[in-house]
Amino acid sequence: MPGPHKWQQRFRTHVSRWTVPREVILDLLSRTSKHMSAKEIYASLYKMYPGIGLTTIYRTLDLLMRTGFINKFTIGDGQSRYEFKSGKKKEHHHHLTCIKCGKIIDYSDFMDEELEFVKKTEETLSKRHNFNVLGHNIEFYGLCEKCK
Amino acid sequence: MPGPHKWQQRFRTHVSRWTVPREVILDLLSRTSKHMSAKEIYASLYKMYPGIGLTTIYRTLDLLMRTGFINKFTIGDGQSRYEFKSGKKKEHHHHLTCIKCGKIIDYSDFMDEELEFVKKTEETLSKRHNFNVLGHNIEFYGLCEKCK
DNA sequence: ATATATGCAAAGGATTTGCACGGTT
DNA sequence: AACCGTGCAAATCCTTTGCATATAT
Numbered sequence: 001m002p003g004p005h006k007w008q009q010r011f012r013t014h015v016s017r018w019t020v021p022r023e024v025i026l027d028l029l030s031r032t033s034k035h036m037s038a039k040e041i042y043a044s045l046y047k048m049y050p051g052i053g054l055t056t057i058y059r060t061l062d063l064l065m066r067t068g069f070i071n072k073f074t075i076g077d078g079q080s081r082y083e084f085k086s087g088k089k090k091e092h093h094h095h096l097t098c099i100k101c102g103k104i105i106d107y108s109d110f111m112d113e114e115l116e117f118v119k120k121t122e123e124t125l126s127k128r129h130n131f132n133v134l135g136h137n138i139e140f141y142g143l144c145e146k147c148k
Numbered sequence: 149m150p151g152p153h154k155w156q157q158r159f160r161t162h163v164s165r166w167t168v169p170r171e172v173i174l175d176l177l178s179r180t181s182k183h184m185s186a187k188e189i190y191a192s193l194y195k196m197y198p199g200i201g202l203t204t205i206y207r208t209l210d211l212l213m214r215t216g217f218i219n220k221f222t223i224g225d226g227q228s229r230y231e232f233k234s235g236k237k238k239e240h241h242h243h244l245t246c247i248k249c250g251k252i253i254d255y256s257d258f259m260d261e262e263l264e265f266v267k268k269t270e271e272t273l274s275k276r277h278n279f280n281v282l283g284h285n286i287e288f289y290g291l292c293e294k295c296k
Numbered sequence: 297a298t299a300t301a302t303g304c305a306a307a308g309g310a311t312t313t314g315c316a317c318g319g320t321t
Numbered sequence: 322a323a324c325c326g327t328g329c330a331a332a333t334c335c336t337t338t339g340c341a342t343a344t345a346t
Binding site: 065066072074076080096098099100105107109110113114117120121122124125126128129130131132133134135136137138139140141142143144145148 | 213214220222224228244246247248253255257258261262265268269270272273274276277278279280281282283284285286287288289290291292293296
Binding site: 164165166167168185186187202203206207226227228 | 309310311312313319320321
């Protein structure tokens with residue numbers, strides 16, 4: 001078990017045990033800007049941490065999503081993808097996906113209007129439906145330059 | 149093969165052959181307000197049209213999505229869901245999902261702001277990335293009243 | 297010491313593919 | 322007649338579950 005870590009505190013208060021798999025998975029996601037699938041995370045971690053199991057990755061990702069550390073989304077290619085929720089406005093983005101070749105483009109323009117729209121919607125949905133809103137996914141899809 | 153149908157024309161110009169499975173699937177989706185999965189569509193059609201295959205349903209849904217008749221989306225329970233794109237403002241909606249029990253709430257409020265936001269985003273994304281934007285999915289997720 | 301997390305193997309499901317037959321144009 | 326669409330069965334692929342072991346607190 002590595003030494004003290006920046007998330008350990010927050011993690012303990014929300015969840016429970018701070019373990020190596022949980023640290024390395026969260027650490028990996030916080031460092032990449034990619035939308036990683038469970039398999040990709042597995043492949044990436046295997047180098048540093050052979051012996052880690054895919055099952056643990058799925059379980060940890062689910063836990064991290066439920067506790068608000070990461071976002072989960074699906075973009076039609078059959079596998080779920082995950083990304084770190086940084087909280088920094090800069091790093092927040094949405095997706096534009098090609099339904100033919102699977103290409104994903106991140107965009108983070110219009111954030112001022114979008115942010116306002118999203119915030120307002122979240123608040124109202126929370127109240128109206130008594131939901132604890134944890135996150136959102138906004139996706140536009142279509143055919144990219146090459147595929148259309 | 150049923151008689152002439154309201155979509156036949158539009159379908160032919162965009163796609164190709166007008167067949168029974170294609171008609172019944174599109175017809176079913178146009179009549180329901182549910183977010184149906186392939187399996188549910190299969191079960192629903194089986195009564196009227198025994199002998200239809202699940203494979204055909206998947207292939208037809210994919211075709212209908214690619215040609216802009218329906219929307220496809222996923223909400224975390226592992227299966228894709230489909231809904232008719234009516235074009236009518238009233239019927240347009242987005243989703244609020246509980247990540248624990250899987251409950252889906254449709255909401256169609258804020259449509260004026262949202263519509264403007266969506267339209268503007270679509271236009272800009274189309275230009276900037278040279279995309280043919282076919283649709284969008286906006287989802288908020290969290291814990292519902294019972295699960296939080 | 298005790299409750300929780302992990303890893304492996306197997307199970308479960310959704311979706312896709314190959315191929316011969318049938319239906320549209 | 323030619324080509325496209327369909328249906329079945331098998332194959333794939335992602336994700337979840339059962340259970341014995343290892344680990345955090």
